[in-house]
Amino acid sequence: MAAALPILYSFRRCPYAIRARLALTAAGLAPGVDLELREVHLGRKPPELLEAAGAGTVPVLVLPPEAGGGVVGAKRVRPDSLAVMAWALARHDPADLRRSGPGAGAAGERARIAALIEQNDGPFKHHLDRFKYASRHPGEDRLQHRGAALEILRAWSAQLGPGGWLVGGRPSVADLALLPFVRQFRLADPEGFDRQEGLAPLQGWLQRFLQGGDLAAVLAEAWAPRRPWRSRCWLYHLALADEWRQAQAAGVYERSTRGQSLQQVGFIHASGAEQVEATYGRFYADAGEVLLLSIDPGRLTAPVRWEPAPDTGEMFPHIHGPLPLEAVLAVEPFRVSEPLAASRC
Numbered sequence: 001m002a003a004a005l006p007i008l009y010s011f012r013r014c015p016y017a018i019r020a021r022l023a024l025t026a027a028g029l030a031p032g033v034d035l036e037l038r039e040v041h042l043g044r045k046p047p048e049l050l051e052a053a054g055a056g057t058v059p060v061l062v063l064p065p066e067a068g069g070g071v072v073g074a075k076r077v078r079p080d081s082l083a084v085m086a087w088a089l090a091r092h093d094p095a096d097l098r099r100s101g102p103g104a105g106a107a108g109e110r111a112r113i114a115a116l117i118e119q120n121d122g123p124f125k126h127h128l129d130r131f132k133y134a135s136r137h138p139g140e141d142r143l144q145h146r147g148a149a150l151e152i153l154r155a156w157s158a159q160l161g162p163g164g165w166l167v168g169g170r171p172s173v174a175d176l177a178l179l180p181f182v183r184q185f186r187l188a189d190p191e192g193f194d195r196q197e198g199l200a201p202l203q204g205w206l207q208r209f210l211q212g213g214d215l216a217a218v219l220a221e222a223w224a225p226r227r228p229w230r231s232r233c234w235l236y237h238l239a240l241a242d243e244w245r246q247a248q249a250a251g252v253y254e255r256s257t258r259g260q261s262l263q264q265v266g267f268i269h270a271s272g273a274e275q276v277e278a279t280y281g282r283f284y285a286d287a288g289e290v291l292l293l294s295i296d297p298g299r300l301t302a303p304v305r306w307e308p309a310p311d312t313g314e315m316f317p318h319i320h321g322p323l324p325l326e327a328v329l330a331v332e333p334f335r336v337s338e339p340l341a342a343s344r345c
């Protein structure tokens with residue numbers, strides 16, 4: 001069996017996750033090769049993420065035991081974006097983005113990097129949120145926050161050296177860490193940002209990233225889609241696409257398995273995370289458009305019983321009643337995933 005990979009819980013548009021992916025890419029680490037990417041929905045965080053990192057914000061990197069997670073005293077979880085960046089660049093930092101060398105010059109640059117990130121994650125993010133997501137902050141003056149954020153941007157713009165980087169004459173962690181947030185500020189009003197006076201160096205800095213390959217790479221296909229992965233805490237049901245569409249119209253799903261209804265069978269067939277591939281192979285491989293429903297057992301109204309399949313005796317989860325649509329966390333075209341080691345949530 002292939003060695004377990006570090007798992008990155010990520011969300012495509014999250015600026016914190018983008019900075020983490022930028023650092024992983026800068027370190028030469030790729031999804032599917034060096035790490036497993038698990039794109040999550042923030043409104044339905046998977047139990048594995050909550051278990052690994054309590055608060056459940058993304059990004060989070062979870063290391064397998066053989067990558068250091070099993071070493072006594074070594075931290076198994078990198079619970080936020082800066083920790084993921086530090087982990088990635090500690091492995092490989094060919095451009096010396098961290099300025100890790102000895103001497104006063106490098107130490108001074110490290111201090112400037114830390115100060116920029118602190119200003120970004122503190123006051124700049126505060127004003128950015130209240131400008132960009134004004135409806136979430138009733139009673140706040142959106143334009144005042146825009147002005148305060150712009151003041152910080154002007155200060156950063158003035159710091160850009162002749163090479164066009166925030167610290168010293170070459171890229172550093174500060175460029176990667178601030179980039180997604182400056183990009184977000186521009187996205188709230190692209191024309192306003194591009195027309196803004198007194199910001200030319202920073203506008204050029206951002207444009208270089210927007211037109212270059214690094215940012216595009218971490219937003220692109222390889223890093224972007226939900227990977228086919230399964231939570232051991234959820235149940236899975238394969239549904240014919242037409243029958244799922246009918247259920248949405250009816251407000252409830254009452255099919256049991258291919259060609260049979262809940263009424264005929266008495267329960268809805270489901271699979272555990274490690275069983276769904278085989279179920280697909282046995283019953284659905286030639287069924288046309290098949291959807292994978294991820295089900296939160298905690299939102300079911302009917303009881304779930306693990307019962308033996310008549311032919312093999314293997315235990316499967318059976319839902320003894322209708323499937324409420326609210327219990328279905330995700331619906332996606334079925335795609336074969338890597339086999340999971342058998343274990344229960």
Ligand SMILES: N[C@@H](CCC(=O)N[C@@H](CS)C(=O)NCC(=O)O)C(=O)O
Nearest residue numbers: 014015016042057058059080081082
């Ligand atoms: N300090 C954290 C912040 C991460 C963060 O706030 N991520 C947001 C998405 S951009 C999140 O996961 N929000 C979900 C939530 O708060 O429930 C970091 O650097 O990673």
